[in-house]
Amino acid sequence: MSTPSEAVERRLYNALWWAKVQSAGPLEVEPDTPAVAGLTRAATPDGAKVWLVPTMPSGAGHTVLEELGAPPVAVEQPNETARVLAICVTCCWADRSGSAWPGTTGTLVQIRSVYAAMRGRAEQSSDLTLIIGSLRRLHATHWIRWNEKAGEVRLGPRVITWDAGDQAALRDLCRHLPDPPPAVLAEAPAAEPEPDPVLATEEAADE
Amino acid sequence: MSEQHALFDPLLQDLSDRARDEVLAAFSAAQYAAHPVAEVQLAGLRDVTLRRQVQKMLKLIGRTLVHVDGTHWTAGYADDIAEALTAQGWQPLSVVDRAVLVLVLIHSVAIPRSEGILTGDSWKSARPTTVDELRTTRISGEERRLALQRLRAAGLIQLSGDHSGGPSYIPGPQLQRLTPAARRRLQDQLILAAAPASPIAEAIRARNGTATTLDVATSTEPEEGVA
């Protein structure tokens, strides 16, 4: 049984973390960070850190907006960006019997190949601009982790908000998209940077 | 996504299915719609009892309902939460992004106010800030362009409809999420920064001198160790 003041403290603790996540996006924290009610924990692929990702009860979230005709803040090139995300899922979700998170590492070469094949034509010079633009947008909003130097991509922590229905639809989508060529990764597995959430967002903002 | 929600369930479990749906819809609209939503559109906002539930949900995540123009609602950071976080040095927006946003606010809001051509009492404005006006500062074209892109993505600025002289910007819908206290804070800090020696700045300091002592008495101080 917790005392009233402990309850107040815990409520403040939760509220502060939620506000942090809303103002900076999902946050990567030490695994020993105490749980925050409603923020789902997603262990990073190497298990060294944990992402805190906001999740909503069913009946809440963006799905409601469409019915209301009250759109969220517009995404630049929304369809292009959604397509590139779908391609990232295809490239990074190797074992589709399990969940999409954390997935594996994909490469820009794979993404370009799937992109052109999806278009049903040879690769065009403008494709790369569109693809890179989308990758950056998706990285900045934590849908993917895009390492521009290495040309490598992983899924981002926000993908854990896809529920079973979403994942089933995406499995289906992956089957319909052209298969990516095998990934050729850089030598050293890129260490996940961004230990500090504030620094992380600034880093993302500075690129 | 989950059937159970550790944070909201204690609040939601006592509601009827219907009330729960309406509260969640209103909560989602206030939280995620780019613009404030009309009160008449949602039972969860219209009905005072349901709206109280929405407010309680928001409070759990450090937010609060913000009334806009007396007819619309949106959600913004609760004043005590914003204060506690920034007191810890929490500021995810980079210096350049903040500087560019402030420039847009000055050109689109502050200057039209000085010209006496802006009515109402919000940070909304249709007066575009041109790229030329943003060019007058010590931020490179590259930095500025990227900052504008990020600010747009966050709804802090938006493209103005007037592209006659190239792209131009106006404050974005997110500014409407500021609580009255946050709006005033922004106004005060803008005046204090631009004209620190003016009588107006002096009057603001005098007023805040008393306001601060009141705030300390009523606000909940954040505990250590949350960072």
Add this chain to the structure above:
Amino acid sequence: MDATLLDAEAEAAVLRVYRQVFAVLAREAGAMIVDPDLLDADQAILDAFAEAGSDGLTVEQATLACRAYPHDVIVRRFDVLRQYGAITKLVDRPNELRHRAAFAPYVMLMFLRRMSVQGGQAELHQLLTLEAHSVSDPKSTEDDGLASIERLTKVFRLLGNELAILVATSTTPQLRENAQLAWGNERLIEQAETVHRIVLGRWPTLHRACTSLRMSLAAYADAVQLAAGRLVERAGTTRALGLLPIETWLTFTRGSEPDALAAVLDGLIFDAAAPDFSAQAMVEAVETGRRSGTARMAPPRPTGEVEAPESAAATDREELRAEAERVLAGRPTVDIVEVIDDAGDWVTARRVLAELTAAHLHDELDYELVWSDGMRIDPAAGTPWATEGVFRRVTR
């Protein structure tokens, strides 16, 4: 000449200037002007005299020179100016028709116009500079110092009173309109204090007069603070911004480091961009993207491996420039319908248009996309419906 006569002469001289100066404010002899348009007529008359040279002007010549104004208005003003001595006969004899004009009324006019535009602040600044100058003059006497201090005391009492009365009696909008009384008060007070310091340093016996000046300055400062406080109190959450002059904002935006600008948002936090991508949205996007895109010719460009761009924005910009130049193909302008038809199908055309739009919106690229009202309809074309417009190079 004895002293009385000298005094009388000096007094007469002062009175003459006064009469001349106030002539421009006189509606008719003995009454104050009420219509500011008459000032324009006065100015036109004085302008005409300036142009006329040493021959002067007759009334007829003056009305001719001022024909933009009704004849009788000019005749009347001429008469008033003459009664006040602002205009006098060239030679004082009965049948003299030609007149000359004094310069003092014109100076007064300029002064009045500036006062009316700036509320008298600039003039007050200049006056204070002159006072400081004159009390510093080695030749000035204690009496000069006293007179100077007393003048300043009165000026600031009047200023303070006016503002205090405004604060007490007027509505917020009225107060805001008269806020110029409060602007720049810091500098005014500083200048008055300079005069005060000089006088007190040279003539310590004037301490009593100096105390009066200090009191009137304090009263003015209080009135300013009271006015500012009241304005701020009633300004709501954004309206106090309008209490600063535009120049203050411009100076701040131009002269500030990014850190100083960013600090304005201290204590505020904002939401990060958090777009949602549902599985459904992704499925739909892939569906629309998949639709057969007939390959369009890639622009000639150096082939090479995936050059990971060092600067994203620079690459974007160059990509957009390349696309714009490809479309223009050396021409200064190109029809959009042609661009759309060249693209083949609508999916491709839409992508090209998106890039041209991006080039148009890019603040470092000099292209523009201008739509017109017309529409091309051709069922045989890849994109049957096409809005007309042009894409072109511009110089910004």
